[in-house]
Amino acid sequence: MSTDHATPTTAGLTESIGRGSLALAVATVQLLVFAGFVLVDRPTLYVPVALASAAGLGYASGRGWFGMATATLGSVLLLALALPLGLFVARQKPDLLADTVTDPAVHQMLYLTVYAPLVAAVGALLFGVPLAYLLARGFPGQSVVAALVDLPLVVPHSVAGILILFGFGRRGIFPGFSVLGTMLGMILALTFVAAPFAVNAARDAFEAVDERLEYAARSHGASRAQTFWRVSLPLAGRGIATGGVLAWARGVSEFGAVAVVAYTVDFFYPPAGGTVPGTHAPVYIYKQYNQAGLDASGSVAFILLVLSACIFLLVRWLGFGKLGGAS
Incomplete structure (x- = not known):
């Protein structure tokens, strides 16, 4: 049976496709115009x-x-964000970028930049998810604990590194362990700055779980632990995964705390079959900028930008189920 008008769902989908096509067309035209001005070396125009x-x-x-x-006013801010990014990509030198991509030192740096934040993110989730569940369900003194969790968000990053040295250095709580210039120190520094992202995302995910489902499980004889593992944790899984990726991304981008605690570290690098010295990507880029100049550091920064973009797309996919937005 045919109809003379679209259903609300179909109409909404058609409108969404229409808006998406218009946005794509506008973005394509803007990109072409920008590329034209860059080619004639007049990006200001x-x-x-x-x-x-x-x-x-x-x-x-x-x-x-x-x-x-x-x-118009909103576009001023967008231009301030997009123009440096666009010019950065446009000014890359293919030959220098190719040399950077094939540089073994860059490979080691990327391995360390992925591996160390990943370990920190796993640690933040391992100990942060139970804390997030307690914060979501509430307890006496919750506001104080929540403030402590959020503290790394407002502490200057170099100060975070100093705190790690005071807390875990030779006069800290584990005087037998060395953290200065070690892989352990780097992971502790990364965990310190990344933990709020893991805990807060997990807390939001647990708060979104209907407590009536937990009550139903308890009323059918499930223990608190069984209810957590079989009901709460699976329902909050996507939010927890998003928090883990955010914590990992935060670790990838960290500079200040790592520069203070572990400017250079020795780590196990599988292709070399042993331990090699290396630096975290933001620190490596800073060293390249000081030693080799803007172009050399820019090529390394471009690779890290691509990695960051991949992390961003992963977060979008985990958070919304699709890259275009919320479903």
């Missing part, structure tokens, strides 16, 4: 074009002069 385009789209959106004003 793209700024008025972008602002005029935003103003026109804002006015045409049906919001009139208000839409034009908000779109």
Whole structure:
């Protein structure tokens, strides 16, 4: 049986596809215009074009002069974020980038940059998920504990490194362990700065679990531990995984705490079949900038940017189930 009008679901899907196509078309045109100005070495000329385009789209959106004003003002911030990224990508030198990609030292750096934050993220989840569950369900003194968990978010990163040395150095709680310039120190520093992301994401995931489901499991004879493992944890799994990836991403980008605690470390590198010295990616890029200049450090930064983009897409996929947005 045919109908003369689309269902609400079909209409919404059609509207979504239409908006997506329009957004893709606008983005493609803007990219081509930007590339043209870069080719003639006049990227500054793209700024008025972008602002005029935003103003026109804002006015045409049906919001009139208000839409034009908000779109124009908002585009100023977008340009401040996007232009450095666009020029950074456009100014890369293919030959230098190829040399960087094939450099064994870069391979070691990337291995360490993936491995150490991964260990830190796993540790943050192992001890952070139980804490997140308690925070989600509430207990006396919860606000103090929550504030302590969030403290690394506001502490300067170099200060975080100093705290690690005071807490776990020779006069710390484990005087028999060495953390300065060691892999252990790097992982502790990364765990310190990444833990809030793992705990808070897991806490949000547990808070989204309907407590009536837990009550139903308990009423059918399940213990608290069984309820946690069979009900709460599986339902919060996606949020916990997102928190783990966020903690890993935070570790990948860390500079200050690692530079203080473990500027250079010895770590086991499987292709070499033994221990090799290496540095975390942000520290490596800083060293390259000081020793070899902007272009050399930029090629390494480009590789790290690609890695960061992959992490971002993974977080989007875990958080929303698809790369385009919430389902």
